[in-house]
Amino acid sequence: xxxxxxxxxxxxxxxxxxxxxxxxxxxxxxxxxxxxxxxxxxxxxxxxxxxxxxxxxxxxxxxxxxxxxxxxxxxxxxxxxxxxxxxxxxxxxxxxxxxxxxxxxxxxxxxxxxxxxxxxxxxxxxxxxxxxxxxxxxxxxxxxxxxxxxxxxxxxxxxxxxxxxxxxxxxxxxxxxxxxxxxxxxxxxxxxxxxxxxxxxxxxxxxxxxxxxxxxxxxxxxxxxxxxxxxxxxxxxxxxxxxxxxxxxxxxxxxxxxxxxxxxxxxxxxxxxxxxxxxxxxxxxxxxxxxxxxxxxxxxxxxxxxxxxxxxxxxxxxxxxxxxxxxxxxxxxxxxxxxxxxxxx
Numbered sequence: 001x002x003x004x005x006x007x008x009x010x011x012x013x014x015x016x017x018x019x020x021x022x023x024x025x026x027x028x029x030x031x032x033x034x035x036x037x038x039x040x041x042x043x044x045x046x047x048x049x050x051x052x053x054x055x056x057x058x059x060x061x062x063x064x065x066x067x068x069x070x071x072x073x074x075x076x077x078x079x080x081x082x083x084x085x086x087x088x089x090x091x092x093x094x095x096x097x098x099x100x101x102x103x104x105x106x107x108x109x110x111x112x113x114x115x116x117x118x119x120x121x122x123x124x125x126x127x128x129x130x131x132x133x134x135x136x137x138x139x140x141x142x143x144x145x146x147x148x149x150x151x152x153x154x155x156x157x158x159x160x161x162x163x164x165x166x167x168x169x170x171x172x173x174x175x176x177x178x179x180x181x182x183x184x185x186x187x188x189x190x191x192x193x194x195x196x197x198x199x200x201x202x203x204x205x206x207x208x209x210x211x212x213x214x215x216x217x218x219x220x221x222x223x224x225x226x227x228x229x230x231x232x233x234x235x236x237x238x239x240x241x242x243x244x245x246x247x248x249x250x251x252x253x254x255x256x257x258x259x260x261x262x263x264x265x266x267x268x269x270x271x272x273x274x275x276x277x278x279x280x281x282x283x284x285x286x287x288x289x290x291x292x293x294x295x296x297x298x299x300x301x302x303x304x305x306x307x308x309x310x311x312x313x314x315x316x317x318x319x320x321x322x323x324x325x326x327x328x329x330x331x332x333x334x335x336x337x338x339x340x341x342x343x344x345x
Contacts, residue, residue, distance in 0.1 A: 001028040003056065007083070020086045021077055026093060027060035031151060032074075033106045035135075041116070042135040044078045052079040053135055054086070055118070057103035058093055071097035074105050074120065076135065095130065095138050099123050104173075106152045107135070113184035119152040121172070127152055131184065141185040149174035154182070287315040 003021035006014040021029045032055040037044065044051035058075045073093035077086050095105075100123035110117045110131075118130040118138060126145045130138040150173030159165045170187060171177035180189040280288050290312040313327030 001030065001059070003029050003054070005083075021054070021056065021088070024058075024088065026058035026073065026075060028058075030057035030059040030072075031104050032056035033108075035107050035109065035116070037135065041133060042078065044080060046080045049080060049082045052083050053107075054078070055105040055107050057105065059101075059103065072101050072103055073097050074102075074118075089136070091136060094136055095120070098128070102128075104151045106154065108155065110182075110184045115184070117184055119154055119170075121150050121152055125149055125174075127187075129185065129187065142187075144187055147178070148172040148176035154187075156182070289313060289315070 001023065002019040005017040005020040007017060008014045023029060034052060034054040037051045037053050040051065042051060042053055044053065054077045056075055056077070058073050060071055060073075074095035075088065075092035076094055077088045079086050095118075098120075102120060102122045104121045106119045108117055109115075113131070116132045116135055118132070120128045120130065122128050122143070125147050126143060127147055128143045129141045131141050132138045148171065152170065152172045154168060154170040156166050156168050159167055167179045168182040168187065169177060169179055178187075178189050180187060182188070278290055282288060290310075292308075292310045294306070294308045311327050311329030313325060316324040316326075
C-alpha cells in the first residue's frame with residue numbers, strides 16, 4: 001500500500017504523478033494527514049518553500065508487510081519543494097506502538113496553545129490526543145473513550161457564521177460526529193446529533209453552565225466516630241462561565257446555588273448561595289477545583305443565619321456530564337457524592 005500523488009491548479013482538474021510514499025522496513029503506508037509548516041518548527045525548510053509534512057501509519061504485521069517485524073507506529077515524511085518530491089524522516093517512527101492497530105494520525109496547528117496537536121485512533125472506540133512543538137517529538141495529553149472508530153478528523157468552525165462563537169467538530173470512519181470544545185489537551189462534547197445515545201451536554205469554555213445537582217453525604221472529620229451530620233442535595237442553578245485560560249480552566253460564577261441539607265433528623269436547612277468555583281482539568285479523568293460560597297441558611301424550626309463555605313476537591317469524570325465529587329471544606333467537612341451537570345452550547 002502506497003500514498004499516491006497528484007497535482008492541481010484549481011482543485012478540480014488533477015494530474016496524476018508517480019506514487020510518493022512506498023512501504024519500507026517499518027511497514028506499509030496507511031492513512032494520515034498533512035500540514036504546511038509555515039514557521040519551520042520542524043527545521044525541514046531549505047530554500048524558499050515552506051515545508052509540507054505528512055503523517056502516516058507505518059503498518060507492520062499486515063498482509064502487505066509481514067516481514068517488517070514491528071507493530072503499527074506513526075511516521076512522517078516531508079517535502080521541501082512544494083510537494084514535488086518527498087523524503088521520509090530518518091528518525092521514524094515519531095510515535096511508537098501504543099495498542100492494537102493504532103493508526104490514522106490527524107495533525108493540526110492549535111493557535112491558542114501555540115503548538116501542534118494530533119488525534120490518533122487507538123483501538124475500539126478510543127482516541128488519544130498528542131502535542132508537539134516541532135512535529136517530531138510528541139507527548140500524549142489525554143484519551144477519549146466511547147467516541148468513534150478510525151480515521152479521525154477534527155477542526156474548529158464558527159457557529160452560524162459567528163466568528164466569536166466557535167465549536168470544534170470531530171468525526172471519523174464510523175460516521176459519528178461530535179460538536180464541543182477543545183483546549184489543546186481535552187476534547188469535551190457539547191452536542192453530537194449523529195447518535196441520539198451520545199447527545200450529551202457538558203461544560204466547555206464557550207458554553208453557559210445551566211445547572212447541576214449533587215447527591216452527597218457529609219462527614220465531620222473532627223468527630224471521633226466520623227459520624228456524618230447527614231446527606232443532602234446541592235443544586236447549581238443559573239450559573240455562567242467566564243473563560244480565564246481556555247476550555248480547561250473555567251471560572252464558574254454562581255448566580256444561585258441552593259443547598260437543601262438535612263443537618264439533623266429534625267433540622268432541614270435551605271441555603272441559597274452565591275459563589276465562585278475555579279476548576280482545572282488535569283486530564284480526561286480528573287478535574288480539581290477550589291471554591292467560595294456565601295449565603296443565608298434558612299433552618300425550619302430553628303433560627304436562621306448567614307453562612308459561608310470554602311472548599312477544595314476533585315471531580316472524577318464518570319461520563320462527560322457525570323462526576324464523582326470529593327470535596328473537603330472548612331470545619332472538617334468532607335463531602336462525597338455524584339454530580340450531574342448540564343450546559344448549553
